Amino acid sequence: MEEKFLELKRKLNLDKKEEEELLDEAWQFAQEAHQGQLRFSGDPYVIHPLETALILADWKLDLATVIAGLLHDTIEDAGVKKEKLETKFGSDIAYLVEGVSKVSSIKLRGSKEDQFVENLRKMFLAMARDLRVVFVKLADRLHNMRTLWALPSDRQKKIARETLEIYAPLAERLGMGEVKGVLEDLSFFYLYPDEYQKLVKISKPYYKEAENIIKTMRQKILRYLAEEKIRVVMQSRKKHLYSLWTKLKRPEIAGDFGKIYDIVALRVIVEDNNIPACYSSLGIIHNFYKPVPYLGISDFIAQPKPNGYRSIHTKVFGPKGKIVEIQIRTQKMHQEAEYGLAAHWAYGEEKAKGRSDFELEKRGARAPKEKMEWVNQLVRWQEELSDSKEYLEAVKFDVLRHRNFVFSPAGDVYDLPADATPVDFAYAVHTHLGNYIKGAKVNGRIVSLDHKLKSGDIVEIIKSKNPQKPRRDWLDFVATSAAKREIKKALR
Numbered sequence: 003m004e005e006k007f008l009e010l011k012r013k014l015n016l017d018k019k020e021e022e023e024l025l026d027e028a029w030q031f032a033q034e035a036h037q038g039q040l041r042f043s044g045d046p047y048v049i050h051p052l053e054t055a056l057i058l059a060d061w062k063l064d065l066a067t068v069i070a071g072l073l074h075d076t077i078e079d080a081g082v083k084k085e086k087l088e089t090k091f092g093s094d095i096a097y098l099v100e101g102v103s104k105v106s107s108i109k110l111r112g113s114k115e116d117q118f119v120e121n122l123r124k125m126f127l128a129m130a131r132d133l134r135v136v137f138v139k140l141a142d143r144l145h146n147m148r149t150l151w152a153l154p155s156d157r158q159k160k161i162a163r164e165t166l167e168i169y170a171p172l173a174e175r176l177g178m179g180e181v182k183g184v185l186e187d188l189s190f191f192y193l194y195p196d197e198y199q200k201l202v203k204i205s206k207p208y209y210k211e212a213e214n215i216i217k218t219m220r221q222k223i224l225r226y227l228a229e230e231k232i233r234v235v236m237q238s239r240k241k242h243l244y245s246l247w248t249k250l251k252r253p254e255i256a257g258d259f260g261k262i263y264d265i266v267a268l269r270v271i272v273e274d275n276n277i278p279a280c281y282s283s284l285g286i287i288h289n290f291y292k293p294v295p296y297l298g299i300s301d302f303i304a305q306p307k308p309n310g311y312r313s314i315h316t317k318v319f320g321p322k323g324k325i326v327e328i329q330i331r332t333q334k335m336h337q338e339a340e341y342g343l344a345a346h347w348a349y350g351e352e353k354a355k356g357r358s359d360f361e362l363e364k365r366g367a368r369a370p371k372e373k374m375e376w377v378n379q380l381v382r383w384q385e386e387l388s389d390s391k392e393y394l395e396a397v398k399f400d401v402l403r404h405r406n407f408v409f410s411p412a413g414d415v416y417d418l419p420a421d422a423t424p425v426d427f428a429y430a431v432h433t434h435l436g437n438y439i440k441g442a443k444v445n446g447r448i449v450s451l452d453h454k455l456k457s458g459d460i461v462e463i464i465k466s467k468n469p470q471k472p473r474r475d476w477l478d479f480v481a482t483s484a485a486k487r488e489i490k491k492a493l494r
């Protein structure tokens with residue numbers, strides 16, 4: 003375990019002594035907090051936060067986020083108080099850990115697509131004050147999925163379902179394509195074990211064949227491009243199984259492997275800041291491998307996907323007439339495709355610390371990128387989500403910021419105006435609940451009924467034994483029209 007921690011240190015490559023001390027302290031703290039706790043696998047619990055921190059380091063996130071990863075379960079599972087984290091590690095880290103603890107109780111309900119998107123939007127907004135909370139949450143989930151084998155099978159299914167329905171789409175929305183693919187494949191394995199095994203078996207020869215073809219093409223393309231003085235790195239990527247499975251089920255494919263051209267795709271990664279080299283490479287490749295008519299070229303550089311994905315995709319006739327997909331992108335686009343907003347975030351932070359591009363390059367950090375750009379992307383994403391519901395079309399991010407997102411103890415999200423009180427909350431949950439209000443707790447503490455709720459609060463209504471009439475003076479402080487209407491109705 004100590005070995006793993008050293009690996010984390012190596013990955014972070016910290017250059018300040020205070021930073022290293024803070025990390026050591028966090029590791030010490032996590033070990034003590036989880037002392038004696040075990041995971042289902044029988045491993046010491048602290049392995050989990052350590053692995054979470056390692057994932058965050060791989061995503062090149064800042065030290066505060068990595069430390070938040072180390073400490074992410076100390077509030078929830080070890081009963082540590084936020085105040086304690088604050089004094090020891092500062093408000094930034096304490097805030098992140100608390101954020102992760104809160105988010106962990108959010109459940110996203112709703113089978114309909116628009117309901118789901120709406121819930122996703124709420125979840126996002128509840129976390130929008132600091133996106134790093136989402137990254138910790140995703141890293142946490144990724145490690146939990148990797149070790150899901152240790153859990154009883156009913157819990158495996160439940161967690162896998164949640165991952166497939168919430169966390170994988172969330173990763174996709176954040177442009178973290180690789181993370182999404184891995185989360186989906188792990189979920190697939192537990193949710194549809196028979197289909198999974200069957201697909202592994204029947205797809206094997208297809209993967210093998212495609213890999214062989216790509217090996218030959220790779221050598222040739224490297225040579226062709228080198229002759230034109232274009233320097234590239236080439237990779238091949240295997241299509242993730244879950245993605246293959248859903249593609250095979252599409253009506254136009256109908257299970258026909260012959261119609262899947264990207265089971266293994268070739269990636270041509272051009273040096274940074276050289277978009278023209280992407281187009282030159284495309285031209286050179288087409289000179290040797292003819293593009294397939296009608297299947298065509300998708301230029302996601304000129305027109306990025308809504309989540310920001312950029313690349314040129316082309317399908318060409320490879321050796322023996324096999325159709326092969328080639329993806330061309332710059333180094334920067336590649337990083338973004340793998341890590342999405344995390345890549346933007348990491349870069350923005352490093353930049354903010356005043357590191358030069360040279361230093362960033364040296365540290366393997368993201369390629370130059372204005373901090374504003376990811377903020378813009380956030381806003382674009384925001385708008386895209388809003389579009390999914392007509393009534394939200396007019397509502398912009400700024401307006402939404404003045405809404406509160408509060409949670410029931412079960413983790414359901416409720417969207418209330420800024421001045422809402424526990425009484426508003428009760429009526430938002432159910433009119434029926436309004437008839438049983440005896441008192442209220444916010445974040446576990448008893449509050450008055452006119453208490454103003456804040457985003458992120460967990461609200462619990464203390465119920466009376468029998469139904470009772472609402473009190474007239476509630477009308478003086480309730481903020482929602484729904485609560486007003488129901489109270490008036492009951493008083494009549």
Ligand code: MN
Nearest residue numbers: 050074075142
């Ligand atoms: Mn955890």
